[in-house]
Amino acid sequence: MKYEIPPQQRCIHQGGQEIRYTLIRKQVKNMNLRVKTGKQVVVSAAPPVPEDVIDDFVRRNIPFIQKVCGKMAQMDNVQPQFVSGETVKYLGFPLPLLVGRADIRQVPDWIAQAQDGRITDFSRNRQGEAVFRQDGKLFLYAADTEDTASKQQLYDAWQKIQAGILCGRVSRQFYPYFQTLGIAYPEIRIRKMSSRWGSCIPKKQKITYNSLLIEQPLECVEYVVVHEFSHFVYPDHSKAFYDFVGQILPDWKGRRKRML
Numbered sequence: 001m002k003y004e005i006p007p008q009q010r011c012i013h014q015g016g017q018e019i020r021y022t023l024i025r026k027q028v029k030n031m032n033l034r035v036k037t038g039k040q041v042v043v044s045a046a047p048p049v050p051e052d053v054i055d056d057f058v059r060r061n062i063p064f065i066q067k068v069c070g071k072m073a074q075m076d077n078v079q080p081q082f083v084s085g086e087t088v089k090y091l092g093f094p095l096p097l098l099v100g101r102a103d104i105r106q107v108p109d110w111i112a113q114a115q116d117g118r119i120t121d122f123s124r125n126r127q128g129e130a131v132f133r134q135d136g137k138l139f140l141y142a143a144d145t146e147d148t149a150s151k152q153q154l155y156d157a158w159q160k161i162q163a164g165i166l167c168g169r170v171s172r173q174f175y176p177y178f179q180t181l182g183i184a185y186p187e188i189r190i191r192k193m194s195s196r197w198g199s200c201i202p203k204k205q206k207i208t209y210n211s212l213l214i215e216q217p218l219e220c221v222e223y224v225v226v227h228e229f230s231h232f233v234y235p236d237h238s239k240a241f242y243d244f245v246g247q248i249l250p251d252w253k254g255r256r257k258r259m260l
Contacts, residue, residue, distance in 0.1 A: 019059075021042065
């Protein structure tokens with residue numbers, strides 16, 4: 001009979017700093033560390049790996065933990081209200097936001113404008129709500145302009161759609177490098193993630209991209225795509241893995257540093 005090992009709460013100290021983390025034992029080839037919503041540090045490791053080795057692994061990743069927690073703190077302190085005059089990020093650039101009340105009678109005109117190129121990145125729902133870019137601005141038409149939560153959902157849905165289009169295009173751009181190695185084109189998924197830009201499951205031929213990539217500069221999105229595709233060749237983060245990434249993107253380190 002197979003017994004599951006319950007999660008273990010551990011704590012390490014480094015330079016007067018205390019780091020608490022949750023250790024999950026499961027059959028994985030390499031140790032993995034994630035920072036989840038609420039700044040919760042979670043480490044996955046195979047049952048045979050000694051605890052002191054895992055503690056050292058967490059210590060080596062303290063800069064990464066601090067970086068992610070810092071970004072989460074910034075997001076917590078700046079809660080968008082989605083009102084006209086705010087700005088949102090799009091491919092590394094700020095876009096002024098204009099918010100209006102949705103009117104389903106406007107939809108046919110928006111569709112016509114999207115078809116002739118007067119507006120871009122257009123998406124809508126059955127309630128007549130819509131989000132699109134025009135003249136260097138982002139327009140968001142909501143049924144209830146006073147409901148911040150519903151406007152957030154509308155914006156998140158738009159980001160997911162646009163990130164899917166963008167990541168699909170960039171994935172197809174770089175896929176020929178991997179096709180020559182006999183790698184099949186994977187299933188691409190998009191979802192909003194708090195601590196990583198993408199993930200790859202080679203055995204399932206699946207890549208998931210963070211919808212927030214739509215906020216990053218294009219060169220950074222290209223790095224994430226190449227990074228995740230390269231896991232079909234090297235499933236770990238070994239030197240060989242990064243050497244392979246460097247064959248495709250020699251400036252990958254600079255691209256990674258420019259991630260906003």
